[in-house]
Amino acid sequence: MNAIDRLLAIEDIRNLKARYFRCVDSKDWEGFKAVFAPDASFDVSDDLPGGVLLGLEKITETVSASLAGCVTVHHGHCPEIEITSDRTATGIWAMEDMLRWSENSARPNQTLHGYGHYLETYEKIDGRWLIRTSRLRRLRVDVSTAP
Secondary structure, three states: OOHHHHHHHHHHHHHHHHHHHHHHHHOOHHHHHOOEEEEEEEEOOOOOOOOEEEOHHHHHHHHHHHOOOEEEEEEEEEEEEEEOOOOEEEEEEEEEEEEEEOOOOOOOOEEEEEEEEEEEEEEEEOOEEEEEEEEEEEEEEEEEEOO
8 A cells, every 4th residue: 555545544544433423422323333344343341341342233222322311522532543454454542522411311410521542443345444343441431410
């Protein structure tokens, strides 16, 4: 892969992750599902013990259910993306998220402010970069309840 193709692949992966964050925050679950490879895995065991989600349906079902009645803001920063072949790549993203559940949700009036990293692999399938594996590792989580 030449230098320009490598830079274009890195930019495609940055846009992919931006779509991930936007789709989560806007609750666009079809768009969210579309950023993952068909056999993707998503390890959220720092938030949900035993939470290694396998496949598009399980990932989307679990994430959408856990964020029902919740306003979210996710930010990804400082990506370290390495193109490992013309079809594969790895990435590490510093992240921060703020989640606020409504009074009618499963976690009434609770707020979570988290910090950590996404550790990911990507695969180019049918001309599109997709998330193959994602692992959320938390460095800190601050939780509070409204009075």
